[in-house]
Amino acid sequence: MIKPKNLFYDIPKGWMFLSLLICLIFITIYIYKGSNSNMSSSKEQYYNVSDFEKIPKIDVHFHYNTSDIRFLKFADSLNFRLISPNVDTEMSIDRQFEITGKIKQDYPDKFAFWGTFSVDSFETAHFCKETLSFIRKSMEAGASGIKIWKNIGMTLRDKTGKFVMADHAGFDTIFNYLATNRIPLIAHLGEPKNCWLPFEQMTTPNDKRYYLNHSQYHMFLHPEYPSYEDQIGARNRLMQKHPDLEFIGAHLASEEWSVDALSESFDKYPQLKADLAARISHLQYQSAVDRERVRTFLIHYQDRIIYGSDMSVNDMSIDYTKVGEGMRRTWLNQWLYLATDSTVVMKDMPASKVKGLQLPKEVIDKIFCKNAERYFSKRAL
Numbered sequence: 456m457i458k459p460k461n462l463f464y465d466i467p468k469g470w471m472f473l474s475l476l477i478c479l480i481f482i483t484i485y486i487y488k489g490s491n492s493n494m495s496s497s498k499e500q501y502y503n504v505s506d507f508e509k510i511p512k513i514d515v516h517f518h519y520n521t522s523d524i525r526f527l528k529f530a531d532s533l534n535f536r537l538i539s540p541n542v543d544t545e546m547s548i549d550r551q552f553e554i555t556g557k558i559k560q561d562y563p564d565k566f567a568f569w570g571t572f573s574v575d576s577f578e579t580a581h582f583c584k585e586t587l588s589f590i591r592k593s594m595e596a597g598a599s600g601i602k603i604w605k606n607i608g609m610t611l612r613d614k615t616g617k618f619v620m621a622d623h624a625g626f627d628t629i630f631n632y633l634a635t636n637r638i639p640l641i642a643h644l645g646e647p648k649n650c651w652l653p654f655e656q657m658t659t660p661n662d663k664r665y666y667l668n669h670s671q672y673h674m675f676l677h678p679e680y681p682s683y684e685d686q687i688g689a690r691n692r693l694m695q696k697h698p699d700l701e702f703i704g705a706h707l708a709s710e711e712w713s714v715d716a717l718s719e720s721f722d723k724y725p726q727l728k729a730d731l732a733a734r735i736s737h738l739q740y741q742s743a744v745d746r747e748r749v750r751t752f753l754i755h756y757q758d759r760i761i762y763g764s765d766m767s768v769n770d771m772s773i774d775y776t777k778v779g780e781g782m783r784r785t786w787l788n789q790w791l792y793l794a795t796d797s798t799v800v801m802k803d804m805p806a807s808k809v810k811g812l813q814l815p816k817e818v819i820d821k822i823f824c825k826n827a828e829r830y831f832s833k834r835a836l
């Protein structure tokens with residue numbers, strides 16, 4: 456019987472050593488390349504500070520109450536487009552409409568605005584007709600949607616002296632019109648929950664400062680006024696009545712105090728979206744305690760959250776450089792908090808710092824731009 460050749464022993468020892476060495480080199484290169492590509496893919500997954508100016512962004516809640524367009528140009532230099540909400544408050548609606556309509560006309564790709572309407576003639580025979588005609592005029596001037604304000608629910612009263620809430624039947628014709636014509640409603644209804652608390656229990660300094668200066672809205676001092684729950688209840692009933700109405704809850708839809716509460720509302724009302732305007736401090740307050748919870752919330756609802764700052768410029772903003780610096784500082788700080796894992800100083804709390812959420816690039820793109828992009832078309836559809 457012929458013994459099979461033992462191939463192994465036929466290979467000279469030197470060759471064997473060389474082959475093993477080559478194998479080892481290949482394995483090492485493979486492992487190194489693999490770990491390196493993991494590193495670069497994790498880098499590519501997130502933005503960093505140098506991306507801030509490069510990435511297209513939209514601030515959907517920037518009160519542009521002046522015809523001085525230097526601030527718009529400054530925003531543009533940082534790759535920000537602006538949407539200015541007209542509001543039924545101190546400055547006349549006609550003047551706001553005049554300013555924002557003109558800027559929209561001159562800079563349609565850089566600027567947009569939310570129209571609004573006055574409730575002064577509420578409960579009169581011509582309220583609906585006049586309001587609908589003003590809404591049509593606003594949309595023709597390029598408005599991206601219509602905003603309502605907290606005066607509904609907090610100051611407006613009916614003939615009997617009762618507070619008029621947002622789900623009042625007197626608004627049905629108007630909200631039906633918006634829904635039928637696919638015009639989004641931006642609603643600042645109610646206030647942060649802090650509004651119903653005494654100063655020492657408020658969670659964020661910006662709220663404390665606001666209610667110190669606006670005691671008429673500090674509901675802790677007015678227990679006879681509608682409660683926080685009344686405000687959220689009216690908001691919910693409005694959405695139930697008009698399920699086809701696109702509803703953007705300004706200021707985290709007034710559920711800024713708990714990402715869990717807002718999650719429940721998002722799940723219950725598919726038409727609901729929310730802007731972040733002036734409520735990032737509330738997210739920071741929560742993420743300082745449980746970063747992962749806030750991060751998971753923003754990733755989960757990435758299609759429904761829209762960036763807004765609530766900054767404003769007006770004819771008093773004469774120190775252009777100083778105002779511009781403030782705009783840049785606020786935007787950059789909020790960008791760093793949402794897009795990177797840098798440690799940032801919490802807004803209005805110089806002693807408190809919080810780690811950034813480092814949301815993935817695609818989430819940042821949606822929150823800062825893509826979710827709002829379509830509001831720049833002449834008619835938001």
Ligand SMILES: [Zn+2]
Pocket residue numbers: 516518540732765
């Ligand atoms: Zn605002």
